[in-house]
Amino acid sequence: MTLEIPEVVINRLPIYARALSALAEEGESVVSSQALGDKLDVTPAQIRKDLSYFGRFGKQGRGYNVNGLLAKLREILGLDQQWRVCVVGVGRLGHAIVEYGGFEPQGFQIVGAFDTDRAAVGRTVGTLSVRDAGELEAFLRTHPVDIGVVAVPALVAQQVVDRLVGAGLRAILNYAPMPAHVPEGVVIRHIDPVLAMQSMTFYIKQAEAARG
Amino acid sequence: MTLEIPEVVINRLPIYARALSALAEEGESVVSSQALGDKLDVTPAQIRKDLSYFGRFGKQGRGYNVNGLLAKLREILGLDQQWRVCVVGVGRLGHAIVEYGGFEPQGFQIVGAFDTDRAAVGRTVGTLSVRDAGELEAFLRTHPVDIGVVAVPALVAQQVVDRLVGAGLRAILNYAPMPAHVPEGVVIRHIDPVLAMQSMTFYIKQAEAARG
Numbered sequence: 001m002t003l004e005i006p007e008v009v010i011n012r013l014p015i016y017a018r019a020l021s022a023l024a025e026e027g028e029s030v031v032s033s034q035a036l037g038d039k040l041d042v043t044p045a046q047i048r049k050d051l052s053y054f055g056r057f058g059k060q061g062r063g064y065n066v067n068g069l070l071a072k073l074r075e076i077l078g079l080d081q082q083w084r085v086c087v088v089g090v091g092r093l094g095h096a097i098v099e100y101g102g103f104e105p106q107g108f109q110i111v112g113a114f115d116t117d118r119a120a121v122g123r124t125v126g127t128l129s130v131r132d133a134g135e136l137e138a139f140l141r142t143h144p145v146d147i148g149v150v151a152v153p154a155l156v157a158q159q160v161v162d163r164l165v166g167a168g169l170r171a172i173l174n175y176a177p178m179p180a181h182v183p184e185g186v187v188i189r190h191i192d193p194v195l196a197m198q199s200m201t202f203y204i205k206q207a208e209a210a211r212g
Numbered sequence: 213m214t215l216e217i218p219e220v221v222i223n224r225l226p227i228y229a230r231a232l233s234a235l236a237e238e239g240e241s242v243v244s245s246q247a248l249g250d251k252l253d254v255t256p257a258q259i260r261k262d263l264s265y266f267g268r269f270g271k272q273g274r275g276y277n278v279n280g281l282l283a284k285l286r287e288i289l290g291l292d293q294q295w296r297v298c299v300v301g302v303g304r305l306g307h308a309i310v311e312y313g314g315f316e317p318q319g320f321q322i323v324g325a326f327d328t329d330r331a332a333v334g335r336t337v338g339t340l341s342v343r344d345a346g347e348l349e350a351f352l353r354t355h356p357v358d359i360g361v362v363a364v365p366a367l368v369a370q371q372v373v374d375r376l377v378g379a380g381l382r383a384i385l386n387y388a389p390m391p392a393h394v395p396e397g398v399v400i401r402h403i404d405p406v407l408a409m410q411s412m413t414f415y416i417k418q419a420e421a422a423r424g
Contacts (some may be wrong), residue, residue, distance in 0.1 A: 008220070014410035015391065021271050040391060078413040085409070092308040097405070099304060102366075102389045106406050122345035147409055154314075170419055171280055171412040173405060176313045179227065179252060187415040189408040193309070193385060197297070197359055197402040200383040201290040203399040204358055212240055 009050045013073055015040055016047065020070040032063040079107060083099045086112035086145045088160050089152035090120050090130050091173060097151055108147070111140055133160075140167040147171040154178040159189070222261045225285055227252055228259065232282040244275040291319060298324035298357045300372050301364035302332050302342050305387060309363055310337045320359070324351055345372075352379040359383040366390040375398070 019039050023031055033044035040047075051057050054076060057069050061077040074080050085103065087094050090113050098113050114126055114133040121132045131139060148164035150157055150172060157176030165186050166171060174180050182188045218356055231251050235243055245256035249267075264267050266288060269281050286292050297315065299306050302325050303415050310325050319383040324347040325337055333344045343351060360376035362384060369388030377383060377398050394400045 006391045011407075011411045013414070017410070018391070018407070041393070049266065076414065077410055077415045079410060081413070081417075083409070083413055084418075089406070092304065092311060096304040096308050100405070102406050103409075106410070108406070108409055149405075164281060166399050171409075171416055173408055173412070179230070181253070185410045185419065189412060191403055191405060191408065193312070193361075194314050194320070195223075195226045195230070196385055196403065197295070197315075197320055197383075198229070198289055198291060198318070199223045200359060200385070200399045200401060201220050201295055202225070202288065202293075204383055205290045205293075207397065 004117065005053045009149060012046075012050055013077055014043070014079075015042075016050070017070060017073040017079060018074065019079065020064075020066055023066050024070055028066050031066055038065070045093060059190040081107060083108050083146045084111045084144060084162075085087045085109060085147045086114065086136075086140070086143075087151060088114045088133060088164070089150065089175075090115040090123075090125055091117075091151065094124055094149075094151035097149060097175070099129060110149075111143060111145060114139075136163060137167050140164075140169070145169060147173060149173045149175065150180070151175045217265045221265060224254070224258075224262055226291075227254075227287055228262070229282060229289065229291060230283040232276075232278055232285065235278050236282055240278050242275040243278055248276070258293075276336070293319060295320050295358045296323045296356060297321060297346075297361060298326065298352070298355075298376075299361040299363060300345060300348065301328045301362065301387075302327040302335075302337055303363065306361075306363035307337055309361060309387070310340060322361075323355060323357060326351075348375060349379050352376075352381070357381060359385060361385045361387065362392070363387045395413045 019036060033047045035098045037044040037047050053111060057064050084133055085108050087098050087110055090098065098110055103110060110128065113130050114136050115121055116133045117129050120130050123130050148169045150160050152160050153177045157174060157178050158180050161174065161180040161182060165182055170186050172182060173191065174188055175191045177194055179190060180188060215278055224284065227370050245259045249256040258323060269276050275376060277327045293336050295321050299322055300311050302310065310322055315322060325340045325342045326348050327333060327342050328345045334413050335342050361374050364372050366388045369386060369390050370392050373386065373392040373394060377394055384394060385403065386400055387403045388405060389406055392400060
């Protein structure tokens with residue numbers, strides 16, 4: 001049944017979970033869809049519709065139980081679990097990713113870092129020693145990994161994605177500036193600052209046109 | 213009229229433009245919505261619907277003129293223009309952003325880099341000398357900037373966003389792991405790898421459940 005939930009809905013759930021987590025830390029026990037929506041620039045109707053895919057939460061006019069809804073979202077998304085991540089490409093960006101402090105507290109542990117550059121291999125980044133990318137498949141056979149992060153140049157990104165998928169990974173986070181393909185049953189997310197910028201210039205142009 | 217175009221549609225246009233650009237480079241002159249959709253994992257119906265906001269493109273059964281549609285999308289999105297970008301926060305991530313080679317060829321020129329860290333200020337990153345963050349507003353008064361990139365720690369991100377908006381910027385790209393707010397009329401995009409990972413674990417869980 002949950003297979004029919006639109007991907008855009010799934011993509012919003014972590015945002016709701018994060019906002020609820022902040023509310024819980026502030027000691028709030030109840031939140032209305034209006035107040036939650038105000039925090040996130042999402043309409044209350046959208047929030048209610050998104051959550052309706054997963055059952056009934058909250059009572060009309062009473063708002064949501066913060067801890068109850070948070071627990072449910074964490075279960076749906078697997079946020080309470082530990083997930084193992086490997087990073088392929090340890091240039092400046094990959095380096096920043098491996099050393100980024102935001103993953104581990106959220107249950108994402110980076111267990112392997114790989115590069116083809118002989119100067120990088122063997123270097124310590126964070127708590128890891130960078131491995132030769134040639135050892136990727138051998139590593140993945142013996143170390144369970146859930147998510148592969150691709151931080152290599154665009155030209156070799158598809159090849160790296162194919163190798164990760166071939167080794168059995170089903171979730172890819174791609175930082176390379178190209179839309180890598182994955183087969184059915186594999187999920188991929190692209191981190192692409194150029195696309196993000198290009199989606200904003202439309203609005204800058206509009207505002208300039210409105211000012212005349 | 214264009215004000216009513218859903219943001220998700222605007223967000224997809226740069227992806228279409230990129231795919232069309234690749235087709236043009238390959239010498240393709242016509243593409244069907246089916247073929248374009250296959251390249252992007254988007255349904256042909258979605259592509260036709262998205263483009264219908266901007267007029268009529270292509271003829272039933274004939275496909276789209278690659279160069280014509282690309283030119284139109286580039287005009288809509290302002291992709292032919294030059295856009296000026298400043299980066300606030302030049303730690304490892306901000307450093308990678310400033311040195312990233314993917315912005316300039318797409319018309320995004322980084323014209324200023326700022327940090328509060330005295331050790332960073334004055335250092336050369338890419339072709340820029342890192343400026344003291346205290347000089348941000350003064351810089352923005354004399355140097356026109358279109359897009360502000362925020363690569364500072366979460367705790368100070370909202371404050372930096374507020375300063376950029378206060379200085380007149382209307383487009384923010386936020387790399388900090390928190391959903392910063394902007395007033396009406398300002399557009400913001402968040403680069404958030406944790407949210408991206410959290411939106412994938414749902415599918416990993418589902419696949420594991422399906423295997424039993």
